[in-house]
Amino acid sequence: MPIITDHLTYVYGSKTTLQKTALNDVSVKIDDGQFIGLIGHTGSGKTTFLQLLAGLIKPASGTVYLDGEDIYAKDFDKRTLRSKLGIVFQYPEHQLFEETVFKDVCFGPKNLGVDDKETELRAYEALKMIGLEDEVFYQSPFDLSGGQKRRVAIAGVLAMKPKILILDEPTAGLDPAGRNDILGLILKLQKEQGMTIILVSHSMEDVAEYADRVLVMDKGSIVFDNTPREVFKHHEELKELGLSVPQVSVAMSKLREKGLPVKTDAITVEEAVKEIIRVLR
Amino acid sequence: MLKDVTLGQYYQADSPIHKLDPRVKLVGTLLYMISLFIFNNIYCYAIAAVFLITVIILTKVPVWYMLKGLKAVLFIMLFTVVFNIFFTPGEYIFEFGIFHISREGIKGAVFMIIRLTLLIVSASIMTLTTTPNRLTDGIEKLFRPLKLIKVPVHEMAMMMSIALRFIPILMEEADKIMKAQTARGAKFDSKKFMDRVKSLIPLIVPLFISAFRRASDLALAMEARCYHGGEGRTKMKPLKYKAGDIVSYVILALYIAAMVAVGILSARLAFFQFLSK
Amino acid sequence: MRFIKAEKVTFEYIRRDEDGNVEGINRAVDSVSLDVKEGDFISILGANGSGKSTFAKHLNSILLPTEGTVWVDGMDTKDEEKILDIRMATGMVFQNPDNQIIGQVVEEDVAFGPENMGVPTQEIIERVEESLKTVGMLDYRKDSPNKLSGGQKQRVSIAGVLAMHPKCIVLDEPTAMLDPVGRKEVIRALRALNDVEKITIILITHYMEETIYSDKIFVMNKGKIAMEGTPREIFSRVEELEEYKLEVPQITKLAYELKKQGLRLPDCVLTVKELADALSR
Numbered sequence: 117m118p119i120i121t122d123h124l125t126y127v128y129g130s131k132t133t134l135q136k137t138a139l140n141d142v143s144v145k146i147d148d149g150q151f152i153g154l155i156g157h158t159g160s161g162k163t164t165f166l167q168l169l170a171g172l173i174k175p176a177s178g179t180v181y182l183d184g185e186d187i188y189a190k191d192f193d194k195r196t197l198r199s200k201l202g203i204v205f206q207y208p209e210h211q212l213f214e215e216t217v218f219k220d221v222c223f224g225p226k227n228l229g230v231d232d233k234e235t236e237l238r239a240y241e242a243l244k245m246i247g248l249e250d251e252v253f254y255q256s257p258f259d260l261s262g263g264q265k266r267r268v269a270i271a272g273v274l275a276m277k278p279k280i281l282i283l284d285e286p287t288a289g290l291d292p293a294g295r296n297d298i299l300g301l302i303l304k305l306q307k308e309q310g311m312t313i314i315l316v317s318h319s320m321e322d323v324a325e326y327a328d329r330v331l332v333m334d335k336g337s338i339v340f341d342n343t344p345r346e347v348f349k350h351h352e353e354l355k356e357l358g359l360s361v362p363q364v365s366v367a368m369s370k371l372r373e374k375g376l377p378v379k380t381d382a383i384t385v386e387e388a389v390k391e392i393i394r395v396l397r
Numbered sequence: 398m399l400k401d402v403t404l405g406q407y408y409q410a411d412s413p414i415h416k417l418d419p420r421v422k423l424v425g426t427l428l429y430m431i432s433l434f435i436f437n438n439i440y441c442y443a444i445a446a447v448f449l450i451t452v453i454i455l456t457k458v459p460v461w462y463m464l465k466g467l468k469a470v471l472f473i474m475l476f477t478v479v480f481n482i483f484f485t486p487g488e489y490i491f492e493f494g495i496f497h498i499s500r501e502g503i504k505g506a507v508f509m510i511i512r513l514t515l516l517i518v519s520a521s522i523m524t525l526t527t528t529p530n531r532l533t534d535g536i537e538k539l540f541r542p543l544k545l546i547k548v549p550v551h552e553m554a555m556m557m558s559i560a561l562r563f564i565p566i567l568m569e570e571a572d573k574i575m576k577a578q579t580a581r582g583a584k585f586d587s588k589k590f591m592d593r594v595k596s597l598i599p600l601i602v603p604l605f606i607s608a609f610r611r612a613s614d615l616a617l618a619m620e621a622r623c624y625h626g627g628e629g630r631t632k633m634k635p636l637k638y639k640a641g642d643i644v645s646y647v648i649l650a651l652y653i654a655a656m657v658a659v660g661i662l663s664a665r666l667a668f669f670q671f672l673s674k
Numbered sequence: 675m676r677f678i679k680a681e682k683v684t685f686e687y688i689r690r691d692e693d694g695n696v697e698g699i700n701r702a703v704d705s706v707s708l709d710v711k712e713g714d715f716i717s718i719l720g721a722n723g724s725g726k727s728t729f730a731k732h733l734n735s736i737l738l739p740t741e742g743t744v745w746v747d748g749m750d751t752k753d754e755e756k757i758l759d760i761r762m763a764t765g766m767v768f769q770n771p772d773n774q775i776i777g778q779v780v781e782e783d784v785a786f787g788p789e790n791m792g793v794p795t796q797e798i799i800e801r802v803e804e805s806l807k808t809v810g811m812l813d814y815r816k817d818s819p820n821k822l823s824g825g826q827k828q829r830v831s832i833a834g835v836l837a838m839h840p841k842c843i844v845l846d847e848p849t850a851m852l853d854p855v856g857r858k859e860v861i862r863a864l865r866a867l868n869d870v871e872k873i874t875i876i877l878i879t880h881y882m883e884e885t886i887y888s889d890k891i892f893v894m895n896k897g898k899i900a901m902e903g904t905p906r907e908i909f910s911r912v913e914e915l916e917e918y919k920l921e922v923p924q925i926t927k928l929a930y931e932l933k934k935q936g937l938r939l940p941d942c943v944l945t946v947k948e949l950a951d952a953l954s955r
Contacts, residue, residue, distance in 0.1 A: 158823060158853045172576045195582065203580045210570075211577045213602035223599065227582025258606070262722055272581060289850045291721040291880040293919030318853050321924050358855050363924035367946045374954035385924060389931045392953070396937065530778050562778045565820055614773035621734055621766040622776075622787040622834065623758055633785035633798040 117200060117279050117312070119146040119169060123178035126164050126336075138164040140336040141178070148279075151306050151313045153327030153344065155320070157358035161336040162316050166282050169314070170203045182280075199228050202278030206285050208269035212257040217243070217268050220257055224276040235275075242275040243268070246301060263294040270301070280312040281305060287317070299326060324348060324362045324383035332357065348383050364388040408525045412457040415526045418642045419535025425649050426523045432653060433512055436660035438667075442511055444659060448652055449515055449522075458525050466521040467514065474513050481506040529561040531634075538636050551627030559615070567608060574603050677842055677874050678710040678733060678764075682742035685728055702728040704897035705742070710876065712841065715868045717885035718878045719908075720894035721919035726878050729894070730846045733876065734764045747841060762791060765835030769847040771827035780822075780830050781806065781815040787838040798837075805836040808871070809863045825856025829863055836867070842874035843867070849881060857884070882909070883923040886944045893918060910942035925949060 126139040139161045156162050167173045171187045179188045214220035221239040246267040287295040305311045330347040332340035334357045340347045348361045368380040378395050382388040487501030537554035578599045587593045685703040703725045720726040731737040732744050735751040747763045749756040768774045777783030781802050788798045806812040809829040849857040861884050867873045891908045893901035895918040909922050912930045929943035943949045
């Protein structure tokens with residue numbers, strides 16, 4: 117179920133006020149089962165791009181094809197889109213509204229027109245997937261801890277059984293353990309269920325660790341599109357875009373400067389350890 | 398949709414009207430509105446229009462920006478016009494079935510449009526040229542005497558000012574929640590009224606919760622910054638009348654005098670016309 | 675000189691069910707004792723729900739201990755007559771930048787504190803200017819806070835506290851909702867305040883890399899102080915930190931892994947430069 121964006125452009129503001137191009141002529145193809153890391157500083161157009169993929173705003177020009185179908189065509193049924201593509205917004209726990217956790221997770225599938233039995237089954241599965249204990253299912257979502265609320269909100273999207281999952285900074289505000297829980301869950305979804313993942317993150321370390329492909333955005337355009345290893349070689353260019361590279365990446369360059377003959381393309385701790393040991397032994 | 402509301406938004410410019418004390422603008426707007434209701438004949442409206450146009454030019458706010466405020470109330474205007482045209486009894490100049498248009502109806506409708514336009518534009522001049530903070534300061538100081546009869550003037554002004562600050566934040570939040578729920582398959586455009594009301598629950602509940610959360614955060618932050626009511630508070634920008642404000646009051650008084658004079662004159666004229674018939 | 679002294683501070687709150695019956699008692703802060711010297715930069719680390727925010731609120735009389743005592747600049751926080759003095763001595767900055775800005779213009783917001791304190795008009799103007807200058811936000815004094823970035827908003831909040839001329843500023847996760855650029859801006863501003871103005875800083879966070887310059891770190895877990903020491907002492911105990919759901923910066927982790935592999939490295943490495951120096955020797 118590949119996604120193709122065709123010269124996608126989005127403009128903010130009406131004719132009378134100041135116009136701002138938030139997304140400028142973006143054409144990419146995202147294949148099934150990929151884990152995409154989307155990075156860019158605040159205001160680079162990431163959120164606009166995601167909202168266009170999810171069919172939540174109308175492009176000024178260009179369009180998005182999902183499975184070969186134009187999602188902005190007049191006769192396209194948006195329900196097809198909703199059942200195939202799920203999006204988890206920033207601080208998704210702020211959308212919870214039902215009396216119980218379980219009911220809230222049922223909201224998505226119900227809207228898709230799934231029958232009651234199937235809806236409940238899906239909700240149960242989704243809640244199990246995110247690792248919530250059974251006794252919490254019938255509590256009010258507002259009584260949960262921050263991390264639990266976040267996971268329930270994600271379950272609400274998973275219950276719609278999307279093949280493509282978009283997440284906009286799903287770990288914002290969580291502590292390291294909470295962060296690892298969520299990222300581990302996402303990786304599991306990709307590996308075990310073959311979901312396509314598009315993850316927006318400010319943590320270069322996380323992107324380096326999890327993504328197979330990195331898209332870097334700046335001023336509404338995609339400026340880099342490659343594997344994390346290739347993208348994170350561009351220390352200076354990324355710095356100019358207000359971004360950074362993983363700390364180990366910086367360390368390897370520094371070591372080489374100091375005369376240690378290490379290769380500088382390590383992007384995770386494990387790779388860096390291996391490389392340094394190789395050189396020093 | 399939510400972003401189109403320009404009524405009540407501040408427009409930054411360097412103009413004599415922007416510099417006026419908010420109390421002058423408050424009193425001025427109030428008196429102007431009252432004058433429109435009391436003296437409703439064509440001569441007085443001419444004076445009122447000239448006065449308003451002069452003020453508009455002085456504000457340096459683009460005219461199209463000001464008229465955008467009218468868009469929001471276009472529906473109400475159309476409604477009153479239609480109502481006036483069709484339901485004013487008098488000398489019919491057009492009849493079709495139960496519909497009839499009278500000379501008086503047209504006259505009434507025209508008057509109505511002029512009056513509404515003047516009213517709305519004058520109110521928006523005040524909000525366009527005064528920051529909400531200065532406006533609440535003005536209200537607080539202007540109504541200070543009401544404290545004597547136990548009206549919590551400071552608290553109400555503070556409340557207004559906080560409400561104004563959070564309107565754009567909550568609007569943005571509503572937009573976000575709406576998008577998030579749409580992505581979960583919610584529909585906000587149902588044809589049936591009851592469905593529509595029901596469909597608002599996933600929007601309203603999170604919005605309320607967010608507003609309460611923000612309110613309690615804000616209360617904490619205010620307390621941490623030593624807020625303890627209006628008692629013993631000082632101001633960074635205390636309101637003080639300057640020469641320009643006094644001049645404005647004089648101009649305002651002259652305007653009122655002119656309206657009264659013309660109002661009385663035209664009433665007399667009408668009376669004589671009536672006598673000579 | 676000792677500025678803050680907490681002695682066996684315990685804070686409990688009562689959980690109630692829907693009918694208002696007592697369900698149980700939660701002990702958010704459990705017998706915490708600590709001293710803070712005037713002019714120190716202190717960090718309090720801890721996972722979500724470790725009690726660090728609850729404890730922070732005791733430092734300027736927003737919460738009062740159920741048991742134990744907190745002294746701020748020699749004043750007992752339970753002394754109601756001293757409340758305003760205590761709040762003038764220790765200012766507080768909170769997590770959400772939007773929910774603590776009261777004014778609709780930057781300078782009006784900064785003036786809010788001094789206005790409440792009854793500072794004369796001329797002096798308020800001076801204080802506002804000086805505080806905005808200190809955090810580098812003077813150019814934005816006439817702007818609406820809604821137009822600022824997260825990092826800028828937090829710097830305005832810091833200026834708002836500074837204008838009250840406090841001896842100490844407590845910051846409760848001020849960077850949790852910011853992007854990396856905003857995070858750096860805030861931390862840089864805090865270090866300058868501590869270095870130049872000699873203001874005592876108490877920073878509550880779960881980002882380890884923000885704490886490497888502090889004089890002392892306290893780690894909280896389940897309401898108790900679990901670890902205490904200099905950054906170097908704390909960061910060398912990687913496994914213990916992970917137990918408390920925290921994580922050392924990637925560079926420290928890399929050095930730790932290399933040391934496990936038998937390389938001769940110092941006990942704790944905090945910066946890229948330190949690692950490069952140690953390895954190239």
